[in-house]
Amino acid sequence: MSQSDLSMNNNMEVRSVLTAEEMAQSRKMQRRRKVIAFAFVTPLLLFVLIAFIAPIGTMLYRSVYHPTVAQLIPDTLDALSGWDETTDIRPDDAVLNRFSVELKQLAMTRKSGKLGEEINRAMPGTSSVIKSTARKFKKLDTELLRNEGATRLLASKPQWKEVEIWRAMKASGAVFTSSSYLTALDLDRNAAGEIVARDTQVYIQLYLKSLKIALMITFLTAVIGFPLSYYLATASPKTANTLMVFVLLPFWTSLLVRTTSWIALLQTNGVVNTFLKAIHVITDPIEMLYTQSATVIAMTHILLPFMILPLYSVMKGIDPSYLRAAMSLGAKPIPAFIRIYLPMTVPGLSAGALLVFIISIGYYITPALVGGTDGQMISNIIAFHMQSSNNWELAAALGSLLLALILILYWVYDRLVGVSNIKLG
Incomplete structure (x- = not known):
């Protein structure tokens, strides 16, 4: 073998050794980056574990574990x-x-x-x-x-x-039993061990009423929040900033204060009844407080910003020239708005609806203060079993079923929004 061939082989061996060392060093650097990234994420993972996963796991366990x-x-x-x-x-x-x-x-x-x-x-x-x-x-x-x-x-x-x-x-x-889930579903076991319906249906009716109230609140916040968000998105920066302060103002006020103010407004001798009697619209006070309507009104006011903010963020990014182009091509304002502008606001509308619905279905303080017996929701009954009757197993079963219901509805929402996005695309 010639001297040049030997030199070439030696150079190739050196390059292969360097390449292997570089690869090892590269893998070492990648592992180091992963460790650093994991170290940054660890506090968040611990927070999720302590604040969410552990309580939910405990709730699921307590719903079937009853050793007393x-x-x-x-x-x-x-x-x-x-x-x-x-x-x-x-x-x-x-x-x-x-x-x-x-x-x-x-x-x-x-x-x-x-x-x-x-x-x-x-x-x-x-x-x-x-x-x-x-x-x-x-x-x-x-x-x-x-x-x-x-x-x-x-x-x-x-x-x-x-x-x-x-x-x-x-x-x-x-020690481990499904009786709490049967009770939460208004079911029971007879002497033969068969699952039968209870004579009184309590909890299913509460779930249905909670769903109805949450849907009503979601619909009202969308009806009120959509035109307000549109005005904020199309107004001048000075006007929009001023109005945005009023939208964010409820976040700076205590929830208890806002709920108590609705009690002052809706009670028998409150502001609303006094005003209506003063202008001779009514002669006797209207029973507005401690009703389902009071729960819907108060919670619509409290949750309205959660609908406005997602809508406003989406509408702000929509180019107004789309509407002008549609109308310049002969489209009338209302059909152009429905066919061009409205579909582009679906992400904000769906995000706001999801936020309002999930928050409202699990709300506790406002229905407890202004709802009375008629305006109570399933969250109030869960709190009752935890605080008064000390039936933690039933409270955990009711909470688990509420969690399952929300997850199912979220899955349906995700499917519907996904299909609508595909069609819009």
């Missing part, structure tokens, strides 16, 4: 596991003896009321039975109850002879 009864009367539930609840025969005396002993222990630790509260959710009216029996058993000897607990229990209250109370106790003792 299992922790209060474990021996009784263990004995009831061998009892066939589909029959009309109550559990045998051995089960009742175990329950009598545990009921005395609960009375001594002042936890019998908690047991009565839990069983009462499955079978209304049993709370007083459990509490009164516990007070009687508190004075009895434990050994006596181990032998004669069934006799004493059946003699204390006639309800203990009924099969339904033991069915309710066994059903409430399940």
Whole structure:
């Protein structure tokens, strides 16, 4: 091999070594960039995990996890596991003896009321039975109850002879259960274990009413916000900036203050009724406060900026020469507006509608203050079960179903908006 060939081979080997080193260095730099990028994103990921994923996961878990009864009367539930609840025969005396002993222990630790509260959710009216029996058993000897607990229990209250109370106790003792979801859907299980509709439909009606109120608010904000956004987008910069201050002003005012001001306006002797009586439009005050209409009016006012801002941002970017070109070609103003300008505002309109709808369907403070019984929404019932009735499982089930409903509606919205964008394109 000649000297030139050897030199060429050596140069090629050097270049290949340099290329490999450069590639290794390049991969090292890429890994370093990824680590730096991940370090910048980590606080946001932690915030999302702590503020969103963890609470939602906890809510979903609490909606099916209910260990309270299992922790209060474990021996009784263990004995009831061998009892066939589909029959009309109550559990045998051995089960009742175990329950009598545990009921005395609960009375001594002042936890019998908690047991009565839990069983009462499955079978209304049993709370007083459990509490009164516990007070009687508190004075009895434990050994006596181990032998004669069934006799004493059946003699204390006639309800203990009924099969339904033991069915309710066994059903409430399940650690993981779907009963909260059944209740949230106005369903129940009969003695045979079949899922049947409840006699009173409460929560489904609340979901439908919440949807109706949210849709009404979304429609009203769109009707009011669209022309105002159009005027802001086409006005002079000085006028638009001045009016934008009034649009943003509600964000600088407390939500409680804005809601309370509507109470002052809509109450029986409020500003609206006083003005209408002064100009002789009405003779008797109109009941406007604590109604569904009051909820819609107050929430439309509060959520109107969430419709105006997305619309304004889209309209500001629309070239007004499009309309002038259409009219110069013979189109009339209204058809030109509908066929040319309106389709270009769909992104802003859909974004504003989505914002207003999602915020309004989960609103709590305003319906609670101005809505009364007629204007309550599902969020108020969820808050009631968390704060007053302490039924966190049912509250979690209602919240989970509301989340699922919003996700389904968002999916439908995404499909519709996607199809409309394809057609416009």
